[in-house]
């Protein structure tokens with residue numbers, strides 16, 4: 001297929017509550033929504049997960065818009081795309097900027113699946129028609145507030161609870177959580193808040209039977225993570241450190257982690273996500289799908305990816321209603337007892353609510369190819 005048009009939209013959606021991690025707080029979500037059109041006028045949709053500030057990684061909404069407009073779209077002009085895997089190859093000359101690449105590539109995957117008349121999850125090789133999901137809870141003002149939120153989501157049936165930690169909000173918080181919830185599937189995400197010398201503090205988390213400690217050390221490290229993984233009983237999960245198949249291969253070779261959180265945007269798209277999934281499967285390393293506080297299009301891509309067989313741990317794909325009063329897809333992503341029914345319509349499986357998109361759009365630009 002040949003792409004005829006790409007439409008970039010800068011959306012702003014108000015979140016129901018601020019989301020605080022060790023690196024900052026996100027309140028109103030601004031992001032780029034990508035629509036790609038073929039010669040027959042069919043549309044595929046993708047969503048950039050870059051924040052407006054370079055706090056999770058070096059990308060931002062503005063750098064994404066610049067990369068897409070000035071480099072990625074020009075590379076796509078006139079190109080024949082026989083399979084979405086071609087997009088990664090077309091983008092090869094551009095270094096990094098994975099979230100910008102992924103937003104376009106995801107839209108092409110959606111368009112491809114629609115043209116083939118198959119659900120995106122089947123186009124990706126997914127097998128499961130339901131997926132188990134967990135939920136990620138930000139840092140709260142008090143432990144009491146945190147316990148109340150955990151209680152709510154445990155009662156909703158989410159399969160795993162993820163809480164954020166940082167020095168000063170870690171061991172005692174976990175002790176309180178375990179006192180109230182001794183048996184839930186519980187994990188911690190540090191977002192690189194610790195250093196190698198903090199190993200004694202991290203070792204104290206071993207007493208809480210956590211399913212994993214996510215990204216305790218620096219976001220570009222796999223060497224020190226291998227040092228602490230050898231000392232910790234709790235599995236280390238890598239998020240920010242894994243930007244590609246090659247990063248994953250080296251991390252597994254070094255023993256840097258026992259679990260990988262795959263985020264489509266962080267690794268540059270669905271094709272690379274599948275490669276990392278397959279590599280981890282070969283090495284008996286379970287994976288799960290992380291979240292970036294996506295709106296419905298990004299959330300739908302996460303649902304499709306999570307149907308692949310080695311996504312054996314609950315991910316962060318909560319219901320749309322977790323964050324949004326109104327989402328940009330219909331139906332919204334819903335969760336019943338911690339389970340999402342995977343839609344089997346062609347493509348991402350959810351319709352785009354164009355009225356909602358219009359309502360949240362601050363700026364839009366159409367690019368002819």
Ligand SMILES: O=C(O)CCC(=O)C1=CC=C[C@@H](O)[C@@H]1C(=O)O
Nearest residue numbers: 021056136290291292293294316
């Ligand atoms: O609900 C979600 O989308 C998951 C939110 C979440 O945990 C994260 C989103 C973005 C960056 C981080 O703060 C954190 C993560 O590292 O997984």
Ligand SMILES: [Mg+2]
Nearest residue numbers: 189214215239
């Ligand atoms: Mg994380």
